[in-house]
Amino acid sequence: MKIQVNNLIKSYAGDVILNDLSLEIVKGSKSAIVGENGAGKTTLLKVLSGEEHYQGGNVIIPKDMSVGYMMQVFPNVKESSKEFILSAFKEYCYYSKKLKELELQMMDAENYDDIFETYTKTFEKFEQVGGYELENSLESYAKGLNVYDILDQPFHTLSGGQKTRIALVQLLLQDYEVLCLDEPTNHLDVNGIEWLESYCQNTSKTLIVVSHDRQFLSNTVSVFYEIEDGQVVTYHCNYEQYRKERHERYLRMVMDFEQQQKEIKKLRLMIRRFRQWGNESDNEDMFKKAKAVEKRLERIDKLPKPIEVRNQLEFKLKNSQLGSKDVVIANNLEIGYDVPLVNTLDFTIQRGDRLAIVAPNGKGKTTLLKTLLKEIEPLSGTIQFGATVDVGYLPQVVKFDDHKERILAYLRRVCELDEETARRSLARFGFYQGDMYKYVSSLSGGEQVRLKLLEIMLSECNCIILDEPTNHLDIASCEIIEDILSKFEGTIIVISHDRMFLNKLQTKMMYL
Numbered sequence: 001m002k003i004q005v006n007n008l009i010k011s012y013a014g015d016v017i018l019n020d021l022s023l024e025i026v027k028g029s030k031s032a033i034v035g036e037n038g039a040g041k042t043t044l045l046k047v048l049s050g051e052e053h054y055q056g057g058n059v060i061i062p063k064d065m066s067v068g069y070m071m072q073v074f075p076n077v078k079e080s081s082k083e084f085i086l087s088a089f090k091e092y093c094y095y096s097k098k099l100k101e102l103e104l105q106m107m108d109a110e111n112y113d114d115i116f117e118t119y120t121k122t123f124e125k126f127e128q129v130g131g132y133e134l135e136n137s138l139e140s141y142a143k144g145l146n147v148y149d150i151l152d153q154p155f156h157t158l159s160g161g162q163k164t165r166i167a168l169v170q171l172l173l174q175d176y177e178v179l180c181l182d183e184p185t186n187h188l189d190v191n192g193i194e195w196l197e198s199y200c201q202n203t204s205k206t207l208i209v210v211s212h213d214r215q216f217l218s219n220t221v222s223v224f225y226e227i228e229d230g231q232v233v234t235y236h237c238n239y240e241q242y243r244k245e246r247h248e249r250y251l252r253m254v255m256d257f258e259q260q261q262k263e264i265k266k267l268r269l270m271i272r273r274f275r276q277w278g279n280e281s282d283n284e285d286m287f288k289k290a291k292a293v294e295k296r297l298e299r300i301d302k303l304p305k306p307i308e309v310r311n312q313l314e315f316k317l318k319n320s321q322l323g324s325k326d327v328v329i330a331n332n333l334e335i336g337y338d339v340p341l342v343n344t345l346d347f348t349i350q351r352g353d354r355l356a357i358v359a360p361n362g363k364g365k366t367t368l369l370k371t372l373l374k375e376i377e378p379l380s381g382t383i384q385f386g387a388t389v390d391v392g393y394l395p396q397v398v399k400f401d402d403h404k405e406r407i408l409a410y411l412r413r414v415c416e417l418d419e420e421t422a423r424r425s426l427a428r429f430g431f432y433q434g435d436m437y438k439y440v441s442s443l444s445g446g447e448q449v450r451l452k453l454l455e456i457m458l459s460e461c462n463c464i465i466l467d468e469p470t471n472h473l474d475i476a477s478c479e480i481i482e483d484i485l486s487k488f489e490g491t492i493i494v495i496s497h498d499r500m501f502l503n504k505l506q507t508k509m510m511y512l
Contacts, residue, residue: 009056161187324386446477
C-alpha cells in the first residue's frame with residue numbers, strides 16, 4: 001500500500017513550482033522532503049495532505065491512509081490550550097460535557113436512578129470513543145513536548161513556539177495513518193526534540209517530514225525525496241549516505257555536462273570547417289554536411305550546468321588586533337526582568353572559545369544573550385567585555401532597513417567598500433554575477449544569513465554572537481554557514497538547538 005504522485009504540476013500565479021513530479025511513498029516508511037529554500041518542499045507537503053490544490057497530474061492516496069498536517073497558521077481562539085487540542089475530538093467533547101452535566105444533576109435529583117442509568121450509558125459511550133486513553137495520551141504528549149504546564153493558558157496568549165508544540169500534540173493525538181510534519185523541531189528545546197525523535201522512531205505510522213534539522217533527520221528518516229528544478233530525486237538511505245550519494249550524483253552531472261560541452265564544441269568546429277571548405281572550394285556538398293551537423297546539434301538535449309555553491313572565503317579581519325584574552329567576564333550575575341531566571345552566574349569566555357548557551361525553552365538563554373548585548377540591564381552583578389573586543393551580532397530574524405536596496409549597494413554602503421572589493425567578497429560567499437543586483441528583500445532565509453555574516457566578517461569584529469543561526473534554513477545553507485564559521489578565528493557565542501551544527505563547530509556548553 002502506498003501513496004502515488006504522478007506527473008504533478010503545481011504553480012502559483014503562472015510560476016511553476018513543481019513540474020511533472022512523480023514519486024511513491026510506501027506505507028510505514030519514514031521519509032524527508034529536502035531541497036533548497038523555495039524549491040517547493042512545503043508546497044508538496046501541503047498537496048499530499050490535501051491542504052493545497054494542484055493544476056496537473058494526480059495524487060492517489062488509499063482510502064484507509066488518512067493524512068494529517070501540522071498547521072503553521074493558527075486560529076485566534078480564546079479557549080484554553082487544552083480545549084483547543086480537544087476541539088479536534090467532537091465525540092469526546094460531546095460525551096465529556098454530557099457526563100459533567102449528568103453529574104451535577106445527580107447531586108440533588110429526585111429521579112436519581114433514571115439519571116444514573118443515563119449516566120452509565122453515556123459513560124460507556126465515553127469509553128467506546130477512547131475518552132480515558134485520549135486524556136492519558138494528551139498528558140504524555142504534553143509532558144514530552146514540555147507544554148503540560150501551559151494547558152490551562154488561553155491559546156491566543158501563547159508564543160509562536162508554544163502554539164507550534166500545542167498543534168503538534170493535537171496532531172499526534174489524532175488517529176492519522178500519515179503524518180506530514182513541516183519543520184517540527186523548530187521552537188523545540190533539546191528535550192522536546194529527543195522526545196519527538198523517540199516517537200518517530202517507534203511509531204508505525206507513515207512519516208513525511210520537511211526539516212532542516214540534520215541530526216533529527218539522521219535519527220528518524222530512511223528515504224529522502226530531493227526536489228530539484230521542480231522534479232524529485234529519490235534516495236533510499238540514511239542521512240550520511242544521502243549526503244554522499246548526492247555529492248556523487250553532482251560529480252556525475254558535472255562529468256556528463258563537461259563531456260556534452262566537449263561534444264557540442266566539436267560539432268560547432270565541424271560546422272565552421274565544412275562552411276569554410278564550402279566557401280573556399282565552392283562545394284555544395286560541404287554546405288550539406290554542415291547543415292547535417294547543425295541538425296545533429298539541434299537534436300542534442302542540452303544538459304543544464306550543475307551548480308553547487310561552495311564557500312571559499314579566507315577570513316582576513318580588517319582589525320589585526322586579535323582582541324583581549326578574556327572576552328567576557330561575569331561576576332555574581334543575575335539575569336531576568338522582575339526576578340532572576342537562573343541561579344547566579346560566574347563565568348569567563350576567553351579568546352577563541354566557541355560557546356553554546358544551552359537550557360530548556362524559557363529558562364534564560366535569550367535573556368542572557370540580550371544582557372550580553374546590553375539590550376537589558378542585569379538584575380545584579382557585573383558583566384564586562386575585554387577592552388579590545390568588537391562584537392558582531394547575527395539575530396534570529398535578519399532585517400534590512402531598505403528592502404529595495406541591491407545586494408552590491410548594501411555591502412558597499414555598510415562596509416564602505418569599493419565596487420571591485422565588494423564584488424570579490426560577495427563571490428567568496430556564493431553571490432555571483434547574477435546576484436549582485438538582487439533586492440535584499442528577495443533573498444531566501446539562507447542568503448540573508450549569509451549576507452549578514454559577510455557584513456560581520458568584513459567589519460572589525462573578533463567576537464560573534466548568534467541566535468539560532470540555522471533556523472528556517474535549507475540543508476545546503478546550514479552546511480555553508482558551518483563552513484564559514486568553522487574558519488572564523490575569533491570567539492563565537494551561540495544559542496542553537498541544532499545539534500549537528502554545534503558538533504561541527506566543536507562548541508563548549510554553558511548549561512543554565
